[in-house]
Amino acid sequence: MSTETPTAGRPRAFDENTVLDRAAEVFWRRGYEGASLSALTGAMGINRPSLYATFGSKEELFKRAFARYHDRQVATARAALDRPTAYAAIEAFLRSSADGLTADDHPPGCFSIQGGLASAPENARVSEALATGRAATEGVLRERLTRAAAEGDLPDDVDPRALARFVMVLSEGNAVHAAAGARRADLHAAVDIALRALPTRPGPATA
Amino acid sequence: MSTETPTAGRPRAFDENTVLDRAAEVFWRRGYEGASLSALTGAMGINRPSLYATFGSKEELFKRAFARYHDRQVATARAALDRPTAYAAIEAFLRSSADGLTADDHPPGCFSIQGGLASAPENARVSEALATGRAATEGVLRERLTRAAAEGDLPDDVDPRALARFVMVLSEGNAVHAAAGARRADLHAAVDIALRALPTRPGPATA
DNA sequence: ACTCCACTCTACTGCTCGGTACAAAAAATG
């Protein structure tokens, strides 16, 4: 099994996490259905049998690769949201999102969206897994804003769920633009405008 | 040729636009790469040779199907933008977008995005065609807002291009949510918040 | 009524897909 640590036998010639990151990049760039096994093994630097012995199937490989991406995504989101006010948290979230969508150490845009928004029915589980991941990120945001509401850091008439959705919409729309090659400054310009929509303002708790 | 009108011979047993719309739905639901010829011909109600005689290739079929969708999209956008003020135009655009993304006479979400954000290199032209379509819609929006700026219907410090991009980001982010099954009310809630961000307000020209 | 010709249909092509069998290779254990 891939999760166990064998005591004997020929040692693996590759690092599991390293090849997962390379696989993620292929899925990200080509989408699940556009990522052929040949492209994957080529980028990962391993052959098919090694891939199948380690990950079981293309779908499992995808899920493992996406899980790594998603965990980092959530960690980044949590870090950004760790700000004293709702306004600062949202701004940090959107700024780090815009930067992440245009970072040059990985493909432009968002794995959760490029991976496969729509797919053949037999691959529906993949699209669903991605949607679940995005929903989880939105959940982190929602928790933070719900806390802000409880702390009086949001006006009483603001629905934290709707606000979290709005922020995610912004981030996802920017992801679509980034996938098409938009420049970082363009994404931040959209964030600039969005921030004016917030029912809270810079500085300590408003009401 | 499909574009000529033959005077003799067996007449075509299907309507070109009808089968194009059915093809569009398959591409929309499954993405370009997830839409197999079997799925396409099945939904279109014609066989492969008819498809190839009429459209030439899968890629050409896709472009024709997308062109129809896109033309309607642009027409709808233009209609929505035909409002006296920038605020009203933007609101109408976003409302009709949210409704279109959740209409029940076609798949949820947006063909331009679900069709194929990312793809294998050999299908890159498809993703590019979709991105070009989205850029065209953004162009229509930008023209309207540029006119608003010229008319004094937007504050002088507002960049119509950035504002158009912001509105498109909203629409595209909502499309991602819609693809994942979001309800219409959720999309409108995001629009509600976005409208507060506008550097213009309901009613005749502000400044 | 006959001819013509575009369209329709079945059956096929070469190719690539995701996935696997099997034997050679290589490190740990005795």
Add this chain to the structure above:
DNA sequence: CATTTTTTGTACCGAGCAGTAGAGTGGAGT
């Protein structure tokens, strides 16, 4: 050093892919 255990590499599998050949079909023009 021989054995064991796991990984690696080559070469392959059936299935499904996009695309096509060619016989059959049926309405329009004469």
